[in-house]
Amino acid sequence: MDPVSRRGTGTGPGRVLVALYGVFAVAATGRSVVQLSLQASEAPFPYALSALAALVYVAATVGLAVDRPWSRRLAWTAVGVELVGVLVVGTLSLADPVLFPDDTVWSGYGRGYGFLPLVLPFLGLAWLLRTRPTKARPSR
Amino acid sequence: MVVWLQLTVVALSLAVAVLAGVYLVPDRRPDRWLLGLTWLLEVVLVVQLVVGIALLVTESPDISVATFVGYLVGCLLLPPVAAWWARGEPSRSGTAVLVVLGVTVPFLVLRMQQVWDPAWIL
Numbered sequence: 001m002d003p004v005s006r007r008g009t010g011t012g013p014g015r016v017l018v019a020l021y022g023v024f025a026v027a028a029t030g031r032s033v034v035q036l037s038l039q040a041s042e043a044p045f046p047y048a049l050s051a052l053a054a055l056v057y058v059a060a061t062v063g064l065a066v067d068r069p070w071s072r073r074l075a076w077t078a079v080g081v082e083l084v085g086v087l088v089v090g091t092l093s094l095a096d097p098v099l100f101p102d103d104t105v106w107s108g109y110g111r112g113y114g115f116l117p118l119v120l121p122f123l124g125l126a127w128l129l130r131t132r133p134t135k136a137r138p139s140r
Numbered sequence: 141m142v143v144w145l146q147l148t149v150v151a152l153s154l155a156v157a158v159l160a161g162v163y164l165v166p167d168r169r170p171d172r173w174l175l176g177l178t179w180l181l182e183v184v185l186v187v188q189l190v191v192g193i194a195l196l197v198t199e200s201p202d203i204s205v206a207t208f209v210g211y212l213v214g215c216l217l218l219p220p221v222a223a224w225w226a227r228g229e230p231s232r233s234g235t236a237v238l239v240v241l242g243v244t245v246p247f248l249v250l251r252m253q254q255v256w257d258p259a260w261i262l
Contacts, residue, residue, distance in 0.1 A: 015233040019225060019240040026214060034207050 007131045008067035009075060017127055020120060021061040027113075028054035028105045035102070043102045049089060053105045056082045060124060076128055083121035086110060090118070141195065141256045145188055149215075150246045152181040157242025160235050167232045174238060175223060181245070182219040189216055192252075203255055211252035215245050 010018050032054040035047045056078050063075030090109035093100045100107055110117025156177050163174060170178075192212045196205060222241035226234040253260055 011229065012231055012233050015225065015229045015231075016236045016240060019222065019237045022221075022225075023240065023244050030207075030210050030214060034204065034210065037206070038204065 010065045018065045025057040025061045028057045046100045046102050046104050050104045079121050079124035086117050146249050153242045153245035157239050160238035163235045178219050185216045208255045215248040
């Protein structure tokens with residue numbers, strides 16, 4: 001193997017990161033499925049956000065776990081959306097509780113999940129930067 | 141739910157987390173003891189599923205059955221997946237995956253108990 005070649009995002013510490021993302025992928029998907037199947041009309045906005053969050057966590061898990069050319073871009077996109085999502089939803093849920101009659105993973109910056117949803121995207125971005133392909137073009 | 145059964149699950153899963161945490165320090169891979177403990181946890185989770193379903197049928201409580209069964213099945217899937225994911229990693233990060241497993245399962249059991257008995261407080 002070429003020692004200068006890029007490191008996969010799913011190896012080393014990335015292994016743990018993928019495990020954490022996997023837990024949230026399952027948790028968010030479960031929450032979303034239950035919400036949508038049982039009470040979809042009750043709170044369409046937070047429930048749609050729950051579904052989006054589930055999608056984002058699944059995409060981030062797959063993007064980080066798989067080591068293919070497309071997976072890195074998927075991980076960047078998913079983790080980026082996750083960061084924006086947790087910041088926007090976290091702020092909105094505190095500023096306007098009426099908008100969120102029921103919780104999403106990102107409500108209150110993820111306080112229902114020990115604020116891990118707030119920490120994870122930063123870890124994800126840091127890890128993606130750290131494992132960036134070394135053969136990338138030099139910066140201008 | 142059956143409290144002693146759930147306490148067993150929590151104790152075993154915390155034992156997995158602690159043992160894996162101890163293994164992290166000298167940079168040890170999961171060995172037969174750690175994996176054995178993980179599989180023991182899985183066995184008790186299977187028992188928990190059977191007992192949980194049996195209680196659902198016999199007591200027919202007024203709870204969200206889908207959510208409850210979701211937790212029962214969900215935490216059952218975690219140990220094999222975690223063991224598989226840990227196995228593919230040559231560094232100590234594989235061991236750390238089992239720490240994540242051991243810490244996650246008690247939260248699922250806690251949520252499961254809250255679904256079973258909404259009035260229940262820790």
